[in-house]
Amino acid sequence: MKKNLQTAFSTRQYMLSQDFEIYYYSDFYLSQVKNHAHSYYEFYFFLEGNVTMIIEEKEYPMRPGDVVLIPPRAQHHAVIRNQENPYRRFVFWITEEYCNSLMEISSDYAYLMQHVKVTKNYIFHTDVVIFNTIQSKVFGLIDEMRSKRFGREAKISLCVNDLILHLNRIVHEQNYPKSVREELNLYQGLADYIEENLDGDLSLENLAKQFFVSKYHIAHIFKDSTGLSIHQYITKKRLAACRDAILGDVGISQVYPMFGFGDYSSFYRAFKKEYGISPKEFKDMQVTL
Template sequence: MEMKERVFFEEFDSLYYFHGGSENWAMQGFHFHNQYEIILFLTDGALMEVGNRTYHVRSGDLFLINNKEYHRTSGAAGKTYYRYVLMFEPELLSQMAEVFHYDFSRFFENRPDPFLHRLHLCGENLQKVEKLFEKIEQGIHSQNRDRAESTVRIKLSILELIASINEMYQFFMEREKNKPTQEFVEKPEEEFKDPVLYRDRIEQLKKYIASHVEERLDLNEISSRFYMNRYYLSHYFKKETGFSLTQYVANQKIIAAKALLKEGHSVTDVALALSYNSDSHFISVFKKMTGITPKKYAQSKESKKE
């Protein structure tokens, strides 16, 4: 039986750091968390999956993952995989951006297109980044001696690491501009095949729509709230329900509208209660989906009572 893919939210401390190796390393499902994450691999052969992208890892590969991206890592049984892992709250970068007038989060958020999560480091660049990780590690180990001072040093070291990585990423992007597109854009080697992770999220989404049907329910807001890429949310929602997300929301609003009209609420009150742009917009949508106007629908239900 094929193992179903799943996703889970994982809680971490606001600052998480790991430097070492793991054997038989395989996450049981995709996960996401509140923190930005930087991983530097020191061993070949692991598999890194971020969204619908799959990367075959080489030693020296560095990954930047934001707090909205599902991801998982895995490796061959019996092999030890060495790496640095750093996770921290996005607020650290946003707060410091105002202080230094520098966009620290540029490769976590407003990424250029196309974008690869992976930056391969070697030689002096790899040594520089390893030293910066070790500087953060030293700060963490010294926290017991002077916590306040150590916290400041750790934050400054993280900013130094981010600034260096940004510089390397920018150099990489500039260098690749003149290359043919196919040499730069890494196509996904695997794509989700009807994963349980989306099915579970879609069930949660349907419940959310039902309990928030009176709100506007904008697709961008929904995808952000559920930490799902807009394209994949729409794709798998239709695959699972047979409706596009927009159609499903419209249907749920009409069901709610019918119930309110049966209770004797006016067309204006119903349009307002369900966050339609205007009475005319509500009337137009209602007629398109039911074949009659809301006023005639209400009258027909009233006459049946008599």
């Protein structure tokens, strides 16, 4: 562990910087810090010790590798018990203004902050490999902030942004494991394909051929994602396109073949079931408005 990067602990609970501050603390005995809140985000990376975090009156026993995000105005404090091993942690403060500036670059920077605010889930467990990567990024940032090398300010910004984006990615991937993300990507790809090919062959057999998956898997994904069978989903999309075309003054006899209906009778039945009136009644109603 890099002792030369440690900081003497201070009970100060306000920022001196306009953007962010980061500290590496290692202590054997500390006075208890009273319950408090910040006007900025506090990231807390727990390394070692016998500590319980109290956040919004709920207790969270800490274990090595835990990442904590405490949003602005959330009441919190640490309960530190006497121990043989030191109490070691990184503390990273970052202002709402700086986070907002990152959101202008990409909304991906805000995923974790928004997740914490909505779910009130402040603690994220990581394994040794994931936490070692975080620790490496943190030490790189602290080392750069203490350096006088050429390009220091630019490098610090890169390190901060990289750390925040990396934390967002970790939590997003915890919430959406690979199998779930793959299914979401497949569903979105299918939905886009359907939208662009309403006049084409949208049979399960053809979709399975286009996306190299089984038709049963496609049917399962659509049912789980939309609550509809894929046939119902496609029909609704085609009917909506027909309705919009009728509103655009396209003739009914021209509309239904444009969007994949094989004959007028099937189009008529589907339209009336969906909207409660016939295509002609719908068109006449628009004319009288």
